Amino acid sequence: MENPDFETSLMSHLKNEQVKNYFNRIDRKHRAHFLFNYTSFFIPMVKNYTKIQLDLVSDFLKEYTSFKNSTKVSFGNVLTLNATRYECWDMWKSQLVSSEMETMVKLVKLFEEEFSIRTCLWEVFDIRDINRLSKYWSGHPYFESGGLLAVLLLSHKHKETLQTILTETKTPSRSSYRRILKVIELISGTEEFSNFLDKVFLHTHRNFEPLWMMMKQFFEYSEDQQKNYIDIHFADSNSSLGQFFKTIVPTFVDDFDVTFLKTWEQWTFDQRLSLYLLAYKSNWGKANLPENKTQQTIEMVERVLDEKISYKDCKDSWEFKKDDFSARVVRELIGILDDAFGKMSCEPNPPFVNQSPPWEVDSPV
Incomplete structure (x- = not known):
């Protein structure tokens, strides 16, 4: 079972629909506080919880108040998968200087194991834990x-x-x-x-x-x-x-x-993919097109990236050797950059302006 945060995961174990509805009506900012306090009374009535799980909840509640009031780390972020790699790392690392945080990290880790809960701390292995590290490593044939x-x-x-x-x-x-x-x-x-x-x-x-x-x-x-x-x-x-x-x-x-x-x-996911396509297509062009016949074509097409170019020259560069493979490859590479990181290449046509003077047609882009 994998849920977006600890509260949702714990609530999924509650069997009483009225209780679930009660917690769903509480603002998320305060829900964890109410939930953890209430579970100390409610969970013992749930028959399918093991003694280990009940003991964990009890230990968690004992530490929760001091942890909730701690300014060292955001309690909510620890219990989600939304924290960034660096935020999660800072949370995990703070246990090295805070006994309070160390206790909570251990408890959260135990909750992850016993309740099959995923938090951002799920992704942090203590590299001194060789057994767990080796198990993760051996689970990836690529490693x-x-x-x-x-x-x-x-x-x-x-x-x-x-x-x-x-x-x-x-x-x-x-x-x-x-x-x-x-x-x-x-x-x-x-x-x-x-x-x-x-x-x-x-x-x-x-x-x-x-x-x-x-x-x-x-x-x-x-x-x-x-x-x-x-x-x-x-x-x-x-x-x-x-x-x-x-x-x-x-x-x-x-x-x-x-x-x-x-x-x-x-870079975003799409930008990273674009960089791969950029390298792949560039490599294909270099490997399959004769260099001595393509350099002039490349230079001509790349003029669409000149800082100052007229609309006419821009149009000529975009249309230069339209059916030539080398020209097509260069245009594709420029298009990949335009789509991924922002349109920078020149526009072959001037923007429409009412009653524009005719001499502006060939003015620089």
């Missing part, structure tokens, strides 16, 4: 096969390319689109970069959240702490999990953190 390590190596290699695209898409312009096309063109001709983006795209799926949260813990260790962690848990291990940690120390830690946990999250 076991070394695919993730291959992506890490490419991450280091393509960091500058991704950083360029990141910078140029923050405040898009015609010149920034030109620079993106240039940097993509320089690494096209092999399938490596598009395959790399495909793998990164795969790893943004929700199922991979525990992996990134695990990495955040590891990255916050000092270099000595990282080494000690590996020595304690994986010194004599040949497991793929152990090899993974050994490989990323210390060369790729910063690169991996920046490239995957920060850069990639700037």
